[in-house]
Amino acid sequence: MNDPTSTPTSQTPLLEASAISKRFAGLRAVGGEDGLSFVVNRGSFVGLIGPNGAGKSTTFNLISGVLASDSGAVRFDGHDITTATSDVIAEHGIGRTFQTPRAFESLSVLDNVVAGATSPGESLRAAFGRAWREHESATVDAATETLERVGLAGRADDLVTDLSGGELRMLEVARQLVRNPVMLLLDEPTAGVNPVLQQRLATLLEELHSEGMTLVVVEHNLHFLLALAEQVLVLTHGELLTEGPPADIRTDAAVISAYLGDDHAA
Ligand SMILES: Nc1ncnc2c1ncn2[C@@H]1O[C@H](COP(=O)(O)OP(=O)(O)OP(=O)(O)O)[C@@H](O)[C@H]1O
Numbered sequence: 001m002n003d004p005t006s007t008p009t010s011q012t013p014l015l016e017a018s019a020i021s022k023r024f025a026g027l028r029a030v031g032g033e034d035g036l037s038f039v040v041n042r043g044s045f046v047g048l049i050g051p052n053g054a055g056k057s058t059t060f061n062l063i064s065g066v067l068a069s070d071s072g073a074v075r076f077d078g079h080d081i082t083t084a085t086s087d088v089i090a091e092h093g094i095g096r097t098f099q100t101p102r103a104f105e106s107l108s109v110l111d112n113v114v115a116g117a118t119s120p121g122e123s124l125r126a127a128f129g130r131a132w133r134e135h136e137s138a139t140v141d142a143a144t145e146t147l148e149r150v151g152l153a154g155r156a157d158d159l160v161t162d163l164s165g166g167e168l169r170m171l172e173v174a175r176q177l178v179r180n181p182v183m184l185l186l187d188e189p190t191a192g193v194n195p196v197l198q199q200r201l202a203t204l205l206e207e208l209h210s211e212g213m214t215l216v217v218v219e220h221n222l223h224f225l226l227a228l229a230e231q232v233l234v235l236t237h238g239e240l241l242t243e244g245p246p247a248d249i250r251t252d253a254a255v256i257s258a259y260l261g262d263d264h265a266a
């Protein structure tokens with residue numbers, strides 16, 4: 001059945017970060033002496049973990065163009081995106097959520113997803129300048145379908161200010177998902193999310209993974225993440241401590257000491 005001449009999709013690099021680094025006021029947030037280097041293979045489900053302040057969110061910011069790297073290079077899907085703006089990077093197919101969810105508070109839940117479909121950025125004018133012109137039913141249909149996938153169909157007409165923190169987080173996932181990204185970066189998607197929505201999120205991520213989407217998920221909820229991810233990158237002090245499959249990470253003495261040890265401290 002297997003074609004021995006074909007390269008497994010999970011072994012083809014999609015994202016390559018080479019010696020990237022970021023300092024804030026002289027203090028190193030990402031990258032040690034040689035910078036931070038890692039690869040995310042196409043179609044893979046990668047967990048990015050590490051203690052508070054390890055540099056996980058900053059790494060997402062460097063990849064998605066929210067921050068410029070001080071050094072190194074980032075390649076994605078054949079493009080050098082090292083100095084690209086966040087809008088261009090989104091156009092290349094990288095979607096990302098933020099640790100603190102963002103939404104257009106004056107709009108309904110559905111219109112927030114419609115805005116996400118037309119513009120990944122934060123500018124309401126940019127989003128709706130296009131959205132109202134091209135307010136095609138296809139966009140609304142896609143937004144409605146995406147709300148169903150994240151479990152928010154019943155809240156479509158509500159204002160986002162009526163959503164719980166967890167629902168707001170799911171809305172942010174929907175705003176990215178509606179663009180059908182090649183790679184989705186999620187920053188702590190379960191934080192504040194109730195167990196029912198967490199289960200829906202887990203199912204959704206499994207579905208997206210099986211559909212071929214590349215996923216990179218930052219999580220402090222290791223019970224959630226290690227059950228889903230195929231490969232785990234462990235960051236400490238902006239550097240890659242180790243990487244491997246979840247089973248190895250769970251039992252890695254250095255990880256337990258640097259991260260799980262803190263987590264399970266009495
Ligand atoms: N905009 C900023 N200005 C100054 N320092 C920052 C900024 N963003 C992050 N830092 C610092 O960089 C380091 C890495 O932060 P980062 O938010 O990337 O960590 P993290 O791994 O996402 O942590 P957490 O698990 O708490 O979300 C921390 O020391 C943090 O205080």
Ligand SMILES: [Mg+2]
Nearest residue numbers: 056057058099
């Ligand atoms: Mg963070």
